[in-house]
Amino acid sequence: MKRRELLKAGAFAGAVAALRPPRVAGQDTKGSSELTPAQSGVDASNDLAAPGWKPKFFDEHQNETLIVLSDLIIPATDTPGAKEALANRYIDLVLAAEKPEAQKAFLNSLSFLDGESMRRYKTAFRYLKREDQDDLLHALAYPKAGSGWTGEAPMADPGHTHFEFLKQQIARAYYSSQAGERELGWDGAFAHGPYKGCEHGEGSHK
Amino acid sequence: MSGIYMLQDPLAQTYDVIVVGSGATGGWAAKQMAEAGLKVALLEAGRAVSPKEFTEHMPAYKLKYRDHSPEIARTRPVQKQCYACMEYNYEWFVNDLENPYSTPQGKPFTWQRLRILGGRSLVWGRQSYRMSDNDFKAASRDGYGDDWPISYADVAPYYDIVEKYVGITGAAEGNEMLPDGQFLPPMKMSCGEILMRERVKAKFGRTVTIGRAAVLTENHNGRLGCHYCGPCERGCSTFSYFSSPFTTVKDAVASGNCTLITNAVVSHVDMDNATNKARGVTYVDRLTRQVKEVKGKSVILCAQALESTRILLNSSTREYPNGLGNTSGALGHYLMDHVVGGGASGKLPELKGKANANEPARPNGIYIPRFRNTPSSGKHSRFIRGYGFQGGADMDFNFGAEGYGAQFKNAVKEGEYQISMGGFGESLARWDNFVEIDKDLKDAWGIPALRISMTHGENEAALMEDAGVTAAEMLEATGAKDIKVQANMEIPGMAIHELGTARMGTDPKKSVLNTFNQTHDVKNVFVMDGASFVSSACQNPTLSMMAITVRACANLIDRFHKGDV
Numbered sequence: 001m002k003r004r005e006l007l008k009a010g011a012f013a014g015a016v017a018a019l020r021p022p023r024v025a026g027q028d029t030k031g032s033s034e035l036t037p038a039q040s041g042v043d044a045s046n047d048l049a050a051p052g053w054k055p056k057f058f059d060e061h062q063n064e065t066l067i068v069l070s071d072l073i074i075p076a077t078d079t080p081g082a083k084e085a086l087a088n089r090y091i092d093l094v095l096a097a098e099k100p101e102a103q104k105a106f107l108n109s110l111s112f113l114d115g116e117s118m119r120r121y122k123t124a125f126r127y128l129k130r131e132d133q134d135d136l137l138h139a140l141a142y143p144k145a146g147s148g149w150t151g152e153a154p155m156a157d158p159g160h161t162h163f164e165f166l167k168q169q170i171a172r173a174y175y176s177s178q179a180g181e182r183e184l185g186w187d188g189a190f191a192h193g194p195y196k197g198c199e200h201g202e203g204s205h206k
Numbered sequence: 207m208s209g210i211y212m213l214q215d216p217l218a219q220t221y222d223v224i225v226v227g228s229g230a231t232g233g234w235a236a237k238q239m240a241e242a243g244l245k246v247a248l249l250e251a252g253r254a255v256s257p258k259e260f261t262e263h264m265p266a267y268k269l270k271y272r273d274h275s276p277e278i279a280r281t282r283p284v285q286k287q288c289y290a291c292m293e294y295n296y297e298w299f300v301n302d303l304e305n306p307y308s309t310p311q312g313k314p315f316t317w318q319r320l321r322i323l324g325g326r327s328l329v330w331g332r333q334s335y336r337m338s339d340n341d342f343k344a345a346s347r348d349g350y351g352d353d354w355p356i357s358y359a360d361v362a363p364y365y366d367i368v369e370k371y372v373g374i375t376g377a378a379e380g381n382e383m384l385p386d387g388q389f390l391p392p393m394k395m396s397c398g399e400i401l402m403r404e405r406v407k408a409k410f411g412r413t414v415t416i417g418r419a420a421v422l423t424e425n426h427n428g429r430l431g432c433h434y435c436g437p438c439e440r441g442c443s444t445f446s447y448f449s450s451p452f453t454t455v456k457d458a459v460a461s462g463n464c465t466l467i468t469n470a471v472v473s474h475v476d477m478d479n480a481t482n483k484a485r486g487v488t489y490v491d492r493l494t495r496q497v498k499e500v501k502g503k504s505v506i507l508c509a510q511a512l513e514s515t516r517i518l519l520n521s522s523t524r525e526y527p528n529g530l531g532n533t534s535g536a537l538g539h540y541l542m543d544h545v546v547g548g549g550a551s552g553k554l555p556e557l558k559g560k561a562n563a564n565e566p567a568r569p570n571g572i573y574i575p576r577f578r579n580t581p582s583s584g585k586h587s588r589f590i591r592g593y594g595f596q597g598g599a600d601m602d603f604n605f606g607a608e609g610y611g612a613q614f615k616n617a618v619k620e621g622e623y624q625i626s627m628g629g630f631g632e633s634l635a636r637w638d639n640f641v642e643i644d645k646d647l648k649d650a651w652g653i654p655a656l657r658i659s660m661t662h663g664e665n666e667a668a669l670m671e672d673a674g675v676t677a678a679e680m681l682e683a684t685g686a687k688d689i690k691v692q693a694n695m696e697i698p699g700m701a702i703h704e705l706g707t708a709r710m711g712t713d714p715k716k717s718v719l720n721t722f723n724q725t726h727d728v729k730n731v732f733v734m735d736g737a738s739f740v741s742s743a744c745q746n747p748t749l750s751m752m753a754i755t756v757r758a759c760a761n762l763i764d765r766f767h768k769g770d771v
Contacts, residue, residue, distance in 0.1 A: 043268045191566065
């Protein structure tokens, strides 16, 4: 993920006027305007916090599991975490619009987590004690290393792959939220120019 | 285009010049001709664009999907392959359902297009490099293909004109493959890039220079210098990067001699068979589907390489049954697009510090000019021509940090110094890479669509393989760790540098255009865009396309003054 995706912004954005050209019947196969919502000045930042929110894609168990998981992956510290940033709601929104393969991939990884939890503790992940949740995640978070003694290559570790996939989805949901932008220290200004680049002498770069 | 009912012509005037397309080259053609006092009609297939729809300062969290919209794929499955087609601006890109094209089985081609005033100049990568005689006369040097019928000396004065007007930031290097130009002050390099420049020069003798870009580093020609907000492809409220609607097209209209006609989807050139001259063009109104004719004494196609060729192929007459200007049979052939996919990335652990969300975002990177098969390097044993690298190095947030929990959250903020480069390789001109009309496919306006047949060949594969190796060795020399090499080829079209299909040449039996972009067959029909390229070189082509357009316009203006049109 590049920083550009997380971006910078500012005061003007709200002032962008909606400028919709007249619609012409039959002109556009999907019948939309010719501006994106962003270009029309639509601000969707508070949509996910709407009262009465219900998942569009997840069932209740999946949603609750994702809330628990996101809180473990990016917890509240001195700043809000992924749970407060409603990472689950963002992921639900995206998946509801995604292709079946992408939907399946996510559910598959989430189910893997429950499967591992049931295999080890005979309990679904969200009902585990906090320390058991932590133990399980710790086991998945670090790939099984190869052996320097035997020259054995690192083994494919599906648990780690599922974990990383879920983690990246949660991280993207979190760091693209307003809370995530603040966490990264963004001051709210859309420009911080000019670009000064390296100002060090030879041998003192940092 | 028989079969389309011709409505009464609402456009009574006969223009001196009809320019089709308002992008980088069309804007220049309209400006040059209109400012010379000629009456110009500038036709654009899309709508007008307003600065009110720029979104470069809008944070992603205000977007429904925070710039990861799965919905774009419904109407733009091809366009979304372009890095610049995003939730912010996807409506600027063509709707793929309305703008189809076909490809043969096993020969994918991604064709990324905008139909809006300014075309792709709204979202282009802005990298601007001159070509040298190593490119214009490449065939003489290695025996492959054909030389251009013009040389660097022919184009150099026009590079000057274009660069002075556009405003190109860059640093002079005196490099044998990359002529210097009229530069605004260069952008600065990061620490990692300075290390790369010093160490790559010391170990390999290769030049790492700051990118040359059509972005203003100071106020210039009434436009403000860059404020370093970052995402140019979403528009620029200070017009600091070059895009035609707010520069060349604006000038053309301001001259009082240019009539801008938007939503004009040109289907074909209209011929007067008695005189063997074009009398104008026919277009379909994008919104109403009314068919209209514009009359002109000359027609300049700047519709984008493949679109200009498509218009000519759709303009067949009894005299030109295989497409207008196609007596040679070369029209549609020698399609090129730079090969991409070879490169490397890594980390520079010797540079510490911390990622910072409040730093200026430089809309530019570094450039490494071609160093293979140069006069000083001698011939490479495995391939001809070469590639250049674009890249960069910067401290960035470490979203790939391992682990989870508070420790992960902290590691993300600590950041990681990242360094990367990716090659752009020359695409050899080959007869068997071509476009033709697909007789079974029409666009939403009833205009026959293209069938595009293109593959990269063995030379392109060898270039990218070598690019992977040399990128890795240069990153290693810089001190990079955890280096990941890429040596594959992306599918054709991915560089978005389509060139050729109406090549210039001195022999009318082998080429479509003469040295001034005039079709050999029809004296008042011109193609002044990337279609005219004889070879692709490896430099980003837009600057050269603009210079060649201005050169061709100077010649046409001369002809008008002499009464020779």
